[in-house]
Amino acid sequence: MCVVACPQDTIALSDKINKKGYHYMVKIKDNxxxxxxxxxxxxxxxxxxxxKTGKKKEKVATISNVQKDMSLEVN
Ligand code: SF4
Incomplete structure (x- = not known):
């Protein structure tokens, strides 16, 4: 769902699978x-x-119920 929702084509599904058997999201562009x-x-x-603002990294979105974050940095 996230790959389709991205208007910049920044993310894609990995060729590899995780422990649960899913293709996971990876960042493929820096845009x-x-x-x-x-x-x-x-x-x-x-x-x-x-x-990222200057040298600081500010959270744009905080999603509740997160167990393992997938972080995307915006320069
Ligand atoms: S936050 Fe970045 S990776 Fe996520 S949908 Fe928007 S442009 Fe794509």
């Missing part, structure tokens, strides 16, 4: 705009989007 679409459509709420 994330921080729109949060990927985080908002994730049914498991595992994606957190951060925006």
């Amino acid at each position: 994330c705009t921080g729109c949060e679409n990927c985080a908002l459509v994730c049914p498991d709420a595992v994606i957190t989007v951060y925006r």
